[in-house]
Amino acid sequence: MPAPFFKRFTAAGWLVKGADQAGSRSEILLFLPFAKGGPRGIRFWSHPKLRRIKASAARAGKLRASLTQESLMRAVLLSLSCAAVLAAGCSQESAPAPEAPAAKPAPAAVKTERSHDESSYAEPTKVVIKDLALDLAVDFDHKQLAGTASYTLEWKDKAAKQLVLDTRDLGIEKVEGQDAAGAWAPLQFNLAQADKIFGSKLTIETPAQNAHVRITYKTSPQASGLQWLEPSMTEGKQLPFMFSQSQAIHARSWVPLQDTPSVRFTYSAHVTSRPDVMVLMSADNDPAAPRDGDYSFKMPQPIPSYLLAIAAGDLAFKPISNRSGVWAEPSMVEKATKEFEDTEKMIGVAESLYGPYRWERYDMLVLPPSFPFGGMENPRLTFATPTVIVGDKSLVSLIAHELAHSWSGNLVTNASWKDIWLNEGFTTYVQDRITEALYGKELAEMERQIDQTELLGEVKNMSPADQALALPPLTDRDPDDSLSQVAYVKGAWFLKFLEERFGRATFDPFLRSWFDDHAFQSATTDQFVDYLKKNLLPKNPNAVTEAELNAWLNEPGIPKFAAKAQSRGFSSTDTARIAWLGSGQLPSPQVTSGWVTQQWVNFINGMGEKLTLEQLAQLDQAYHFTGTQNGEIAMRWYPLTVRSGYLDARPELGKFIERVGRRKLIMPIYEELVKTPDGLAFAEESFGRAKPGYHPITTASVEALLAKAKAGESK
Numbered sequence: 001m002p003a004p005f006f007k008r009f010t011a012a013g014w015l016v017k018g019a020d021q022a023g024s025r026s027e028i029l030l031f032l033p034f035a036k037g038g039p040r041g042i043r044f045w046s047h048p049k050l051r052r053i054k055a056s057a058a059r060a061g062k063l064r065a066s067l068t069q070e071s072l073m074r075a076v077l078l079s080l081s082c083a084a085v086l087a088a089g090c091s092q093e094s095a096p097a098p099e100a101p102a103a104k105p106a107p108a109a110v111k112t113e114r115s116h117d118e119s120s121y122a123e124p125t126k127v128v129i130k131d132l133a134l135d136l137a138v139d140f141d142h143k144q145l146a147g148t149a150s151y152t153l154e155w156k157d158k159a160a161k162q163l164v165l166d167t168r169d170l171g172i173e174k175v176e177g178q179d180a181a182g183a184w185a186p187l188q189f190n191l192a193q194a195d196k197i198f199g200s201k202l203t204i205e206t207p208a209q210n211a212h213v214r215i216t217y218k219t220s221p222q223a224s225g226l227q228w229l230e231p232s233m234t235e236g237k238q239l240p241f242m243f244s245q246s247q248a249i250h251a252r253s254w255v256p257l258q259d260t261p262s263v264r265f266t267y268s269a270h271v272t273s274r275p276d277v278m279v280l281m282s283a284d285n286d287p288a289a290p291r292d293g294d295y296s297f298k299m300p301q302p303i304p305s306y307l308l309a310i311a312a313g314d315l316a317f318k319p320i321s322n323r324s325g326v327w328a329e330p331s332m333v334e335k336a337t338k339e340f341e342d343t344e345k346m347i348g349v350a351e352s353l354y355g356p357y358r359w360e361r362y363d364m365l366v367l368p369p370s371f372p373f374g375g376m377e378n379p380r381l382t383f384a385t386p387t388v389i390v391g392d393k394s395l396v397s398l399i400a401h402e403l404a405h406s407w408s409g410n411l412v413t414n415a416s417w418k419d420i421w422l423n424e425g426f427t428t429y430v431q432d433r434i435t436e437a438l439y440g441k442e443l444a445e446m447e448r449q450i451d452q453t454e455l456l457g458e459v460k461n462m463s464p465a466d467q468a469l470a471l472p473p474l475t476d477r478d479p480d481d482s483l484s485q486v487a488y489v490k491g492a493w494f495l496k497f498l499e500e501r502f503g504r505a506t507f508d509p510f511l512r513s514w515f516d517d518h519a520f521q522s523a524t525t526d527q528f529v530d531y532l533k534k535n536l537l538p539k540n541p542n543a544v545t546e547a548e549l550n551a552w553l554n555e556p557g558i559p560k561f562a563a564k565a566q567s568r569g570f571s572s573t574d575t576a577r578i579a580w581l582g583s584g585q586l587p588s589p590q591v592t593s594g595w596v597t598q599q600w601v602n603f604i605n606g607m608g609e610k611l612t613l614e615q616l617a618q619l620d621q622a623y624h625f626t627g628t629q630n631g632e633i634a635m636r637w638y639p640l641t642v643r644s645g646y647l648d649a650r651p652e653l654g655k656f657i658e659r660v661g662r663r664k665l666i667m668p669i670y671e672e673l674v675k676t677p678d679g680l681a682f683a684e685e686s687f688g689r690a691k692p693g694y695h696p697i698t699t700a701s702v703e704a705l706l707a708k709a710k711a712g713e714s715k
């Protein structure tokens with residue numbers, strides 16, 4: 001037997017290649033998947049001298065005749081690549097990766113003024129909003145918010161004569177300014193033609209630099225930041241529902257604002273609605289407030305505009321602790337409270353690492369399944385998808401993520417969207433620390449491995465500039481489209497790298513001081529780098545080089561020197577899958593009973609392109625994947641059934657994409673369906689039924705996919 005010249009440790013086992021006797025032809029000699037008690041299981045020998053062993057193994061029933069070298073290697077490679085993977089809970093699940101422009105070189109690193117926000121018309125160097133007072137009526141019949149927004153302004157430039165605000169699709173009725181004596185008088189204003197990305201610039205003439213300005217306005221039924229749901233689209237089917245999603249630049253579609261994260265303001269609101277509906281905001285919601293159609297809110301901590309939030313519907317409250325609880329439709333509230341019962345412990349972990357929680361209450365609002373994202377970190381009231389309520393808490397890292405934003409993002413905020421890694425990378429890192437403290441290193445490691453594998457796949461299709469943490473200016477670009485897993489996963493990976501180089505004893509206090517020293521402020525990448533150089537690097541001058549920092553922040557891809565997560569938790573799922581593919585023998589229930597969602601995902605992910613109908617039926621009989629309530633499993637299982645032509649899954653698949661509107665979970669299923677004429681027809685029918693319940697963001701994604709598929713079909 002020739003000496004192996006290639007031996008590689010993989011997530012699933014040892015891959016050993018060798019040369020033949022002449023030393024010229026390389027061959028796969030064997031693959032040793034991991035199993036308890038050392039390497040055993042399927043051994044695949046391809047060297048001519050060893051074929052006899054393979055044949056005798058097959059005769060002994062250890063290997064099925066159908067198991068070819070190709071199929072085995074495909075299974076192995078697929079299990080390693082983990083093509084489709086779980087994304088961490090993310091406030092804004094990123095849009096498909098921005099496509100790489102053809103042969104365009106990475107721009108040279110230019111020192112830009114990173115505090116400037118290209119996504120807003122506002123001029124915060126001249127004047128800033130210090131406080132906002134809303135008086136709004138919620139009109140479900142006309143899908144409209146109408147009323148007034150009053151601003152307290154701080155003028156910074158003595159020569160300034162205008163207040164410039166961001167708006168989108170708003171009807172502006174009048175603008176008034178208050179004089180020194182307290183009297184209101186009309187102000188002249190101009191609403192510019194709408195830009196398709198940034199909306200309409202509202203310019204108000206304020207020659208007297210009024211301290212208070214008031215706008216009377218109403219929203220459009222198509223407001224990009226609001227979703228209006230008919231009663232039939234809710235769990236309870238009795239009352240309508242409405243909720244906002246302001247990040248990144250949708251707040252301007254329901255309030256005229258300086259819609260930039262570089263400006264913070266306090267706010268209060270008086271909101272009226274039909275009396276049978278409860279209204280909540282990202283403010284001081286009172287768990288005991290009577291449901292009477294007349295509500296008042298105060299947010300005493302200054303927030304950026306994208307954290308302004310409102311929701312209205314048939315909402316009940318259940319406490320978790322004296323400062324935390326769950327708002328949800330009555331039929332959901334019990335289940336959600338059970339799933340999120342560790343929230344108080346999560347707050348405790350985060351406080352022990354990064355200092356006191358500064359927002360008083362931390363409540364969660366469970367939205368209808370049409371919410372297009374996983375969660376949104378609205379202060380004091382996280383908005384969350386019901387799809388993470390799976391009964392075993394395996395997806396509650398989403399709550400850890402949104403809670404972590406109470407420090408990274410909400411407390412210390414990116415000054416513009418090109419530095420969003422300061423929000424999402426830090427948050428993903430903090431989320432990981434909370435998960436590790438509460439659920440153990442293994443779960444945290446599994447989630448990191450899934451995230452990192454996904455990111456490495458995603459960056460292949462991205463322009464070099466978009467792969468840097470510090471993004472180039474987002475001129476003429478929707479910040480929603482430039483957001484990718486780079487901000488989340490590469491950002492967190494960079495912080496993990498710093499943690500490993502300096503050790504937690506040094507790194508944890510450093511991160512805490514970053515939050516303390518910049519609390520209720522906005523920050524840029526340049527500010528973070530300066531802070532790092534002043535407060536962390538001197539603690540161990542040899543730990544990190546300038547070139548390494550630059551590789552993380554300004555260069556494309558993941559630095560070669562980055563250590564990858566390696567979870568031991570996936571070895572049992574890899575072994576079980578490979579054994580089943582070879583022998584038809586499923587693992588014993590004792591093995592699978594302890595598997596969490598991430599392991600089931602890994603088990604399915606490695607199945608390859610297609611399975612036979614018998615194999616799919618066997619899996620369904622054992623594990624009931626078809627009809628699963630777990631969206632993370634559904635988003636991997638259904639595409640596999642579509643590719644394999646397993647029509648038995650169709651009815652439940654249809655129900656899933658009609659019920660759920662979370663983009664991350666349903667887009668992979670639509671993408672698989674549209675590849676055949678029959679699947680495309682089914683996708684169109686299902687979408688037709690689902691569309692009234694989808695959020696405008698989800699509708700746009702599905703429509704674009706269907707249009708592209710149909711264009712391809714008619715060619």
Ligand SMILES: [Zn+2]
Pocket residue numbers: 089090091092377401405423424427
């Ligand atoms: Zn987030």
